[in-house]
Amino acid sequence: MPPEVQSPVLGAVPAPERDKAKGSLLREHGGGEAEVSYLELFVDLVFVFAITQLSHYLVEHLSWLGLAQTIVMFLAIWWAWIYTTWAANWINPDRVRIRVMLLGVMLGSMVLAIALPKAFATNGLLFAVAYLAIQIGRTAFTALIMRRRDPGNSMSMVRITVWFCASAPLWIAGALDPDPGNRLKFWVAALAIEYAGPAASFYTPLLGRTRASDWVVSGSHMAERCALFIIIALGEGIIITGATFAKLEPDAAHVAAFLIAFTGSALMWWVYFDVGAVRGAEHIEQHAEPGRIARNTFTYLHMPIVAGIVLTAVADELLLTHPLGPVPQALIITQCGGLIVFLIGTGLFKRPTSRLKNFPLSHSIGLTLLAAQALWGWFILPETLAFAGVSIAILIVVTVWEWVSFHGGWRGRIELMASRWR
Secondary structure, eight states, X not given: OOOEEEETTTEEEEHHHHHHHXXXXXXXXXXXXXXXXXXXXXXXXXXXXXXXXXXXXXXXXOSXXXXXXXHHHHHHHHHHHHHHHHHHHHBOTTSHHHHHHHHHHHHHHHHHHHHGXXXXXXXXXXXXXXXXXXXXXXXXXXXXXXXXXXXXXXXXXXHHHHHHHHHHHHHHHHHHOOOHHHHHHHHHHHHXXXXXXXXXXXXXXXXXXXXXXXXOOOHHHHHHHHHHHHHHHHHHHHHHHHHHHHTSOOXXXXXXXXHHHHHHHHHHHHHIIIIIHHHHHHHHHHOSOHHHHIIIIIIITHHHHHHHHHHHHHHHHHHHHOOSSBOOHHHHHHHHHHHHHHHHHHHHHHGGGSTTOOOOHHHHHHHHHHHHHHHHHHHHOOBHHHHHHHHHHHHHHHHHHHHHHHTTHHHHHHHHHHHHHO
């Protein structure tokens, strides 16, 4: 008798049925492991471009209004990417129809990124239409292909489609309003509706609501996809650092600024990946309701992590272009603000997986020091390089503190290192 496996949708599936399922439009992972496909990585290239566009927009619009506009566009880009990641968790990228759909999402995302620099000027309608086409088109398509093999989740996708349609009039109204301030208000309202959807379990009149327990996701796939997006954001900072430095004279001040910017990116990588990424992946893989963890920890809590990285990338560009003289206020806001948002996001991400379920003490210390640094910079106006160097010192404190405490203090850390050298 051929062996059988369990599927939460199909129950016990004989081997011949499993072979048939390989040709399904769905992955049929049953909550187990699902590989990240090459097509998903290819689609991610567009979001590298989109993140770069965001950073450049903020550099060119260094004001509170420009910051608010950048946040709104970032939230739209993140929402487009994370919902595509959720869909790719279930659909089978080996099938032609799925590939065509994902390439269509890639094209729409490319248009979204192209429209971004003038989204609050002449390209508002292009930005809004591209965004709605991605969200409504992909979600409705996923609902359609899931209707036979997974009718429960198909109905959930229908509810999500309704929510995107509910926000659509606000996106279009904002795009048609020539006043940037009014456009911002309309789009904030649209995003408020969409971001409330998962928290409200996508309640829809006549269609009910979706339970988190209904989402049978591959935890390993979700964790890996979000970790890869962190790499995208960090990589964008590296690109900005390298491209900016290449245009400058390699004198002592610019070399020092370059080393500070690079070290900051490396330390942010360490803070996220040394402890958080591994524990987060294990947490979602072992949890009884991975869909709930995917919604709370990966869908929501990775937003501040990525946003903080984007802000620090802007700070790196400001540092490289103006390394001498009193620190400018824009650098204080983007440097300290970016790192504060980043540490809040990583701390909240790590909290559910810590031994005591507490916010990491190392991150709390870092946040306190960064707040003090911001006040120091704002009122004392130290030299720019000295100010940026203090930020690196604070990140080192956070990194070393967590590194040591997680491995049982200095003695445990030394023993672990010694065992690796044997």
